[in-house]
Amino acid sequence: MNAPIIDPLQGDFPEVIEEYLEHGVMKCIAFNRHGTLLAGAIIISGCNDGSCVIWDxxxxxxxxxxxxxxxxxxITSVCWSKYGHHILVSAADKSLTLWDVKSGKRISRIVLQQTPLQARLHPGSSTPSLCLACPLSCAPIIVDLNTGDTTSLKVSVSEACTGPTPPPRNKCSDGTQPFTPTAACFNKYGNLVYVGNSKGEILIIDHKENEIHAMIPISGCSVVKNMVFSRNGQYLLTNSNDRIIRIYENLLPLKDEVRALDDLSGNLSDLDDVEKLKAVGSKCLILFREFQDSITKVHWKAPCFSGDGEWVVGGSASKGEHKIYIWDRAGHLVKILEGPKEAVIDLAWHPVHPIVVSVSLIGVAYIWAKDYTENWSAFAPDFKELEENEEYIEREDEFDLIPETEKVKGSDANEDEEVDIVTVEKDADLSDSDMSQEELCFLPVTPTRDVPEQQDKGLESSSKLVESNNSASPLSEEAGPNGHVNNAASPLEDDATKGGRLKRKRKPSEKGLELQADKNKKPSKSSKSSKSKSKSLVDHDNGNGNGLYGDDMSDE
Incomplete structure (x- = not known):
């Protein structure tokens, strides 16, 4: 759909379910940077074999x-690399698997000590070597995909100030410490890691030095469940247990954040450690907006930004309903999408178009798109919409090669000027400018042809159905006057044409059956009378030599 013929007052957000994708039982989804490919983690129905499907x-x-x-x-999560050549897949068997998308071969596989609920590749490198994993019952870790080395990140300010805290007395049955799962994510270029802990705090950590630079407390001190940056890196979205989605504005420079944090810390050297971290955090992130359903107070599932960061979407975590809430960045609720009676488990907004893909509890991915209404008056400036038909009077020179009323202007383009058809311009629809000609946008799709055996089986099954209908039809058992079965009165014929299609007859009425029976009786009497008449005519002809024609001639 062309952008000029879209009404800008309609809102650039999805409205209806356009289509659905079904391939096994899908659990999570992720778009590549251009939105041309969709990766979905599935569980093949009937077994426990986890796999990842890439959709065009x-x-x-x-x-x-x-x-x-x-x-x-x-599979618990899927993540694309920066240029789309690799996919990182985390599974419930504590494994992280890196795949080559084009060849379909596995590059590396690392088994962790805990089940990773979410894993994200480092966004700053074209060849992925580091990833951030959020395990089920321990702190977020940085994993080296080449060597398998892991580094646990700090999840509390006390660890940064006084060192590691002593283990608590109460432990789990397996000997591990009780731990609440935390959320973590890279910033735009992967220089820092933002961690939301169970104390309601956002920590800004330099993952190379494993050092906490800032701390931002969240009102209510509730557990942070999700964290995600907008595509341009200017806004941070958090989802907490207090059923509120918060958006923070990033005040740090995007490409030099570590140096900016060092400068802020140096200017506040007179404060103690905790106060200094809070002071630095107040200059890094500020609360921009809060989103919640003040009536139902629902929990949110998989909140995210739109591709341009203008819209915020969140799925209801209530069981038995498929509701998706859409807000603008100013905080106004603009749309509530209601789908089938299936819970939402994952969401993804298309990077370029106003399309949302939601995954239901039964494993079906629904594609929500905009219900476009075309504005035909935008095709030409002199185009006018008519409420009813009007008579059009053709001008005398309207279809002349050289109209007299209008002067055809020659082209002002310079024919000698060279046109550049090699340089690829940056897509204006994308919110970031990090483009690369090496980026993988499409994969060749192998077409699947129809199997003739299935068609033959379909014809055989249909013919068997016809035969069974004929044998069970009461009309096929109706006998004629001579005791023979009247097959002509059957509603279905088992005759196949050359194309393999079956002929179907309409069921006759009772009156039609009576007429058919009378018609079958009449030919027997008429045939006898015709035979007797022909015999008398022959005898008469042999007797007088004239026969029928002789009588006619004599009358004349």
Whole structure:
């Protein structure tokens, strides 16, 4: 759909379910940077074999399926690399698997000590070597995909100030310490890691030095469940247990954040450690907006930004309903999308178009798109919409090669000027300018042809159905006057044409059956009378030599 013929007053957000994708039982989804490919983690129905399916979002067909023979557990998250050549998959069997998208081969597989609920690749490198994993019952860790080394990040200010805290007395049955899962994410260029802990705090950590630079307390001190940056890196979205989605504005420079944090810390050297971290945090993030449903007070599932960061979307975590809330960045609720009676488990907004893909509890991905109404008056400035038909009077020179009323202006373009058809311009629809010609946007899709055996089976089943209908039809058992079965009165014929299609007859009425029976009786009497008449005519002709024609001639 062309952008000029879209009414700007309608709002650039999805409204209705356009289509759905189904391939096994999907659990989580993720778009690549251009939105041309969609990766979905699935569990093949009937077994525990976890795999990852890549959809061509333009054709809505399966482009590639990644399957690991060593993975026998559901997939918890999928993540694309910066240029789309690799995919990181985390599974419930505590494994992290890095795939090459184009070849479909596994690059590396690392098994952690805890189940990773979410894993994200480092966004600053084209060849992924580091990833951030958020395990189920321990602190977020930085994983080196080449060597398998892991580094646990600090999740509280006390660890940064007084060192590691002593282990608590109460432990779990397996000997591990009780721990609340925390959320973490990279910033835009991967220089820092933002961690939301169970104390209601946002920590800004330099993952290379494993040092906390700032701390931002959240009102209510509730557990942070999700964290995600907008695509341009200017806003941070958090989802807490107090059922409020918060947006923080990032005040740090995007490409030199570590140096800016060092400068802020140096200017506040007279404060103690905790106060200094809070003071630095107040100059890094400020609360921009809060989103909540003040009536139902629902929990939120998988909140995220739109591609341009103008819209915020969150799915209701209530069981038995498929509701998606859409707000503008100013905080106004603009739309509530209601789907089937299935809970939402994951959401993803298309990077370029106003499209949202939601995954339901039964494993079906629904594609929400905008219900466009075309404005035909935008095609030409002199185009006018008519309420009813009007008679058009053609001008005399309207279809002349050289109209007399209008002067055809020659082209002002310089024919000798060279036109550049090699340089790829940056897409204005994308919110960031980090483009690369090496980026993988499409995968070749192998078409699947129809199997003739299935068609033959379909014809055989239909013919069997016809035969069973004929044998069970009461009309087929109706006998004629001579005791023979009247097959002509059957509503279905088992005759196949050359194209393999079956002919179907309409069921006759009772009156039609009576007429058919009378018609079958009449030919027997008429045939006898015709035979007797022909015999008398022959005898008469043999007797007088004239016959029928002789009588006619004599009358004349």
């Amino acid at each position: 979002f333009e054709t809505r067909g399966v482009a590639k399926e990644l399957r690991d023979a060593e993975c026998s557990a559901p």
